[in-house]
Amino acid sequence: MPPSAELEAPPTGAMAPAPYRVCRRQRETSDTWTLTLEPLAGEGIAPEPGQFTMLYVFGVGEIPISVSGTEGGRLVHTVRAVGAVSAAICAAKRDAVLGVRGPFGTVWPLREAAGRDVVVVAGGVGLAPLRTAVRTLERGRGDYGAVTLLYGGRTSGDLLFRSELEQWRRRGMLAVDVTVDAAQSDWKGRVGVVPKLIKGANLDSDSAMALVCGPEIMMKFSVTALLDRGVAPERIHLSMERNMRCAIGHCGHCQLGSTLVCRDGPVYSYDRLAELIAVREL
Amino acid sequence: MTTVAELLADAPFFAGLRPPTIELIAGCGSNVQFEPGALIFREGAPADAFYLLRHGTVSIEAHSPTREPLVIETLEAGDVLGWSWLFTPHRWHFDARALTAVRATSFDGICLRGKCEADPALGYELVSRFAQTLIERLQWTRLRLLDVYGHAAQR
Numbered sequence: 314m315p316p317s318a319e320l321e322a323p324p325t326g327a328m329a330p331a332p333y334r335v336c337r338r339q340r341e342t343s344d345t346w347t348l349t350l351e352p353l354a355g356e357g358i359a360p361e362p363g364q365f366t367m368l369y370v371f372g373v374g375e376i377p378i379s380v381s382g383t384e385g386g387r388l389v390h391t392v393r394a395v396g397a398v399s400a401a402i403c404a405a406k407r408d409a410v411l412g413v414r415g416p417f418g419t420v421w422p423l424r425e426a427a428g429r430d431v432v433v434v435a436g437g438v439g440l441a442p443l444r445t446a447v448r449t450l451e452r453g454r455g456d457y458g459a460v461t462l463l464y465g466g467r468t469s470g471d472l473l474f475r476s477e478l479e480q481w482r483r484r485g486m487l488a489v490d491v492t493v494d495a496a497q498s499d500w501k502g503r504v505g506v507v508p509k510l511i512k513g514a515n516l517d518s519d520s521a522m523a524l525v526c527g528p529e530i531m532m533k534f535s536v537t538a539l540l541d542r543g544v545a546p547e548r549i550h551l552s553m554e555r556n557m558r559c560a561i562g563h564c565g566h567c568q569l570g571s572t573l574v575c576r577d578g579p580v581y582s583y584d585r586l587a588e589l590i591a592v593r594e595l
Numbered sequence: 596m597t598t599v600a601e602l603l604a605d606a607p608f609f610a611g612l613r614p615p616t617i618e619l620i621a622g623c624g625s626n627v628q629f630e631p632g633a634l635i636f637r638e639g640a641p642a643d644a645f646y647l648l649r650h651g652t653v654s655i656e657a658h659s660p661t662r663e664p665l666v667i668e669t670l671e672a673g674d675v676l677g678w679s680w681l682f683t684p685h686r687w688h689f690d691a692r693a694l695t696a697v698r699a700t701s702f703d704g705i706c707l708r709g710k711c712e713a714d715p716a717l718g719y720e721l722v723s724r725f726a727q728t729l730i731e732r733l734q735w736t737r738l739r740l741l742d743v744y745g746h747a748a749q750r
Contacts (some may be wrong), residue, residue: 377710397658424598429686436743436744437744466744467742467744467745471744483639485661490671494739494742494744495665495667495739496665496666497664497666498656498664498666500662500666501694502669503652503669503671504654504666504667504668504669505668505669505735506735506738507738508738509735513671513673527743527744528743528744530738530741530743531738531743531744534734
């Protein structure tokens with residue numbers, strides 16, 4: 314750890330959760346919910362695309378959750394119920410109060426992507442941390458080259474934000490390709506894994522930027538496909554997941570090699586990650 | 596009108612083949628079309644062709660008497676459909692159905708197998724290319740077997 318980081322003080326209030334009220338709750342899939350939260354006091358926080366917050370269910374526990382949207386001072390989180398805390402978040406009713414710390418972490422490099430083709434590769438709930446990036450890319454469409462979203466899920470019933478995916482597709486500002494691992498005859502879209510779509514994506518490999526989020530194995534295959542297309546490692550950006558606890562780089566639970574995911578990530582460029590993720594059990 | 600040989604010369608699957616080899620393969624090819632919903636081949640039937648897709652989408656389907664057809668994979672323009680023509684027992688393992696209007700170049704497998712037996716260099720070229728496609732699809736299948744979207748990941 315560099316000396317400057319050791320001495321760096323956490324942001325004021327970074328360890329004290331602020332109370333937020335659940336003002337909207339929407340089911341995405343059988344086990345995934347999107348919650349909109351508004352601050353009980355003050356104007357709230359303004360996370361940038363790629364950042365996460367620590368969500369605290371009082372009496373249950375606290376976990377890191379990526380931000381899937383912002384609406385003024387309101388925060389939008391999309392959560393899959395996979396453990397005690399995430400299940401409690403998903404079960405939180407309207408007007409329930411949750412604690413929020415943050416925002417934390419690095420951001421998707423959308424400014425650096427200006428003037429370039431951008432390919433966004435998402436798998437499963439990995440679309441949640443990318444949704445704000447896709448919205449930004451669509452809003453600033455003229456600032457970028459070709460913009461492509463490649464999204465994969467297990468089945469059509471497991472896809473997030475289906476109506477928004479359809480809106481993105483209909484508005485035609487970005488190319489949207491969705492694929493599922495398996496389907497029955499009612500699914501009229503593609504069937505196959507999402508890295509397979511990279512081969513046919515519209516991108517200038519000499520300058521294109523890639524933003525990737527999903528299960529690590531899916532990201533690994535996606536990186537291989539992007540490298541095969543000639544996209545340079547430093548232009549491939551991944552959002553990593555580790556066991557973030559303090560979120561301010563003090564506790565070390567989310568250590569990944571010489572980095573701490575909560576502080577140095579979650580968004581990393583692949584040239585930084587390549588050696589780290591090759592290490593087994595790291 | 597574009598000839599089959601010209602179509603082959605532009606297809607990545609046949610990239611790098613010398614013109615005489617292209618002509619040899621093109622001699623077994625013809626252009627075909629399928630309406631949306633049309634069955635291109637059926638599981639268990641003799642596999643006597645393969646297809647180079649030029650337009651449209653094709654689904655590969657598995658059938659079971661007790662459930663709806665399961666779509667295993669979709670293939671699109673540029674993809675090659677069917678390898679069972681090349682390997683014994685020369686029978687299709689799955690159904691293939693046109694999901695949209697499909698235009699393709701169809702290659703007569705019996706014709707090509709005959710040419711491969713007469714010309715081992717041609718046989719090597721074709722087996723190498725189909726093996727590459729098989730490896731790619733095997734890798735994607737392995738990725739799916741991992742069920743990466745299961746309950747392991749949540750941020």
